[in-house]
Amino acid sequence: MSERLLTPFIIIALVLGGLWALRSTNSSSVTLALDMVPLVTGDEPIEEIFTKAGCAVCHTVPGIPGADGRVGPPLLLGATGPARLTDPSYRGQAKTVHQYVMESVLEPGLFVVPGYPAGTMPTWYGAKLSALALEKIAAYLELQGATVVP
Numbered sequence: 281m282s283e284r285l286l287t288p289f290i291i292i293a294l295v296l297g298g299l300w301a302l303r304s305t306n307s308s309s310v311t312l313a314l315d316m317v318p319l320v321t322g323d324e325p326i327e328e329i330f331t332k333a334g335c336a337v338c339h340t341v342p343g344i345p346g347a348d349g350r351v352g353p354p355l356l357l358g359a360t361g362p363a364r365l366t367d368p369s370y371r372g373q374a375k376t377v378h379q380y381v382m383e384s385v386l387e388p389g390l391f392v393v394p395g396y397p398a399g400t401m402p403t404w405y406g407a408k409l410s411a412l413a414l415e416k417i418a419a420y421l422e423l424q425g426a427t428v429v430p
């Protein structure tokens with residue numbers, strides 16, 4: 281086989297290797313580059329929104345198959361959200377858990393969850409998620425981990 285024919289295969293092998301390395305990494309060294317994430321319109325099923333956007337790489341999300349990342353906190357905002365808003369070091373503008381989720385996705389640096397690495401969650405989600413996708417993410421996450429009151 282000529283070199284010209286082999287080149288595409290080598291490129292494909294390198295890309296697959298890179299993806300595999302990302303998949304099997306379980307530490308704060310995980311990074312997600314802007315051009316690795318397609319535009320998420322919000323018309324996708326909810327599980328696809330989380331996987332397409334790459335959230336699943338870093339976060340565990342209940343009810344989302346394959347979302348078992350451990351770089352960031354498990355997304356149980358129904359349980360943890362209220363405490364974030366009253367945390368003395370919280371400096372954001374959110375008044376509700378729904379708003380807190382949106383804020384955390386658009387401006388992750390505003391509040392860093394204690395025990396988790398700063399500067400790790402991508403800061404460019406505002407350019408990748410439509411308003412509808414963001415709305416669906418917030419609506420889903422604000423319910424996770426909440427205690428059902430009978």
Ligand code: HEC
Pocket residue numbers: 310311312333334335336337338339351352353354355356357360364380381384385388389391392393396397398399400401402405417
């Ligand atoms: C490269 C890893 C990475 C990716 C990808 C990522 N996150 Fe995060 N995320 C983190 C880390 C680390 C934290 C904790 C530190 C912080 O608060 O910035 C975090 C924090 C959060 C928080 C605050 C959680 C809390 O308990 O207060 C929310 C909400 C969140 N991420 C949602 C998302 C969503 C939704 C996506 C996909 C659109 C996403 N993240 C993609 C790493 C990531």
